[in-house]
Amino acid sequence: MEQDKLIISNKRFNSRLIVGTGKYRNMRECAKAIKLSGADIVTVAVRRVNITDKKKPLLMDFIDPKKITYLPNTAGCFNSEEALRTLRLAREIGGWKLVKLEVLGDKKNLFPEMIETLKSTEILTKEGFKVMVYCNDDPLMAKRLENVGAAAIMPLAAPIGSGLGIQNKVNIQIIRNQTRLPLIIDAGLGQASDATIAMELGCDGILVNTAIAKAKKPFEMAKAFKNAVIAGRQSFLSGRIEKKLMGSASSPNKGII
Amino acid sequence: MKKKIKIKIKINGKLSLIDDKTKLSVLIKNLKIPLKKVAIEMNNKIIDKKRLNKIYLKKNDKIEIVHFIGGG
Numbered sequence: 001m002e003q004d005k006l007i008i009s010n011k012r013f014n015s016r017l018i019v020g021t022g023k024y025r026n027m028r029e030c031a032k033a034i035k036l037s038g039a040d041i042v043t044v045a046v047r048r049v050n051i052t053d054k055k056k057p058l059l060m061d062f063i064d065p066k067k068i069t070y071l072p073n074t075a076g077c078f079n080s081e082e083a084l085r086t087l088r089l090a091r092e093i094g095g096w097k098l099v100k101l102e103v104l105g106d107k108k109n110l111f112p113e114m115i116e117t118l119k120s121t122e123i124l125t126k127e128g129f130k131v132m133v134y135c136n137d138d139p140l141m142a143k144r145l146e147n148v149g150a151a152a153i154m155p156l157a158a159p160i161g162s163g164l165g166i167q168n169k170v171n172i173q174i175i176r177n178q179t180r181l182p183l184i185i186d187a188g189l190g191q192a193s194d195a196t197i198a199m200e201l202g203c204d205g206i207l208v209n210t211a212i213a214k215a216k217k218p219f220e221m222a223k224a225f226k227n228a229v230i231a232g233r234q235s236f237l238s239g240r241i242e243k244k245l246m247g248s249a250s251s252p253n254k255g256i257i
Numbered sequence: 258m259k260k261k262i263k264i265k266i267k268i269n270g271k272l273s274l275i276d277d278k279t280k281l282s283v284l285i286k287n288l289k290i291p292l293k294k295v296a297i298e299m300n301n302k303i304i305d306k307k308r309l310n311k312i313y314l315k316k317n318d319k320i321e322i323v324h325f326i327g328g329g
Contacts, residue, residue: 020329030327045328048269048321049295051288059325060294075328085301089323092296092303160329187329209329 004233006205008182009098009130009151011069013040016199017229018071018184020209021059024218031062033212037222043073043100043207046086046093065094071132073100078113080120087124098151099124100186102134110160110187114141118148125149134186137171139178146181153179154186154207157198161210163190166197176202192221192228199232200240264316275314282309284320295324 005012018041024030034042042063050056063070072090077083080103087099101120105113112135124131125148132152133145142153155175158164165188166172176183185198186207195206208225215221262277268288275284281304285292297304298321304312314320 021327022329024327027327043329044325046296046323047326047328049290049324051269051271051290051322054289058291058294059327070325072325073328088303089296089298089321090325092306093294093323093325 004237006182008132011098013069014038015040015226015229016205016233017195017225018043018205018207019212019222019225020073020207021063022075022209023213027057027059027062029218030213033218033222034063034068036219036226037212038226039068041069041071043071043075043209045073045075046090069098070096071098071100072096074102076104077102078104078107080116080123083116083120084123087129088127091129097128098130098132100132100134100154112136112156114138118144121145121150122148132182132184137168137175139171139174142175143178146179150181152182152184152204154184156187157185157194158188160187162188163211164188165190165194166201169197169201172198172201172203192224195225195228196232196235199229200236202236205229264314266314266316266318266320268320269322277316279314280310281312281314281320284314285309285322288322290322295322297322 006016015038017037017039019034019037019039020043021030074083074086077086083101083103090096103113103116103120104110114136121131121133130151132154133150134154135141137155157166182204184205184207185203189195189208189211198206212218212221212225263274264277266273266275292306300319
């Protein structure tokens with residue numbers, strides 16, 4: 001398993017688990033959960049600096065961007081213009097080119113607005129960004145994203161923050177079979193076993209935030225997700241047995257007394 | 258002594274009174290903002306952080322200063 005790295009735009013990462021940095025009680029808790037999860041990549045949001053309260057702690061003081069890859073995310077953007085503005089600003093903060101694009105279409109279900117997403121992916125790619133794209137579990141749309149230069153396909157398992165786990169395994173498998181791009185399940189996972197299922201379907205990684213941050217014991221859940229991703233990947237690489245409808249005894253019949 | 262003229266600008270959506278002909282670099286310094294950890298936009302255009310001392314603020318300028326925070 002030594003050589004089994006997650007590769008995104010020629011960058012190699014040891015962990016296949018990407019974690020979000022939102023929804024924690026405080027930054028200390030967030031930083032500790034990330035450490036325990038073993039993640040090499042964390043998603044971050046771009047927001048206004050609080051100019052009246054400068055004592056507020058900064059994310060960078062708790063999570064060192066030299067040690068952990070920051071993945072700027074456009075969460076909260078509802079059209080291409082907002083998403084482009086956010087990521088261009090993110091790049092300006094310190095040269096971030098690997099980004100996560102997330103253009104939402106509905107405030108209640110938080111499903112991605114795929115027309116705007118496709119448009120933004122194309123523009124950002126032309127500007128030199130490496131765009132990891134949050135998208136529907138739609139194989140046709142995934143193909144179109146790939147055609148305009150996406151760096152990774154990130155279909156949802158279920159609505160963001162819903163904790164429902166993968167709702168459409170068939171579509172995820174179809175996308176897996178059609179693309180050689182990194183396939184990362186983003187959004188909707190609720191527990192560690194959901195991550196294992198994603199990895200067993202052949203996904204290259206998973207992204208999780210709420211399931212860890214809002215667990216009763218976030219640190220324990222961070223560890224659980226770490227192990228679940230490793231287990232799922234090993235299981236996938238090991239090649240599962242064929243499914244049968246009949247029983248097949250594990251002990252030999254020869255020598256029965 | 259000549260009284261300094263004040264101008265109104267917006268910083269992160271909030272109205273602010275500053276001295277006329279203040280350089281953007283001075284504003285950022287006065288706000289005690291760690292330049293390495295932010296990006297700056299002026300009137301919807303991203304500003305190259307190396308050019309801050311070449312830019313003078315004018316009346317009604319809109320400044321946005323952003324950074325990374327926790328997010329999913």
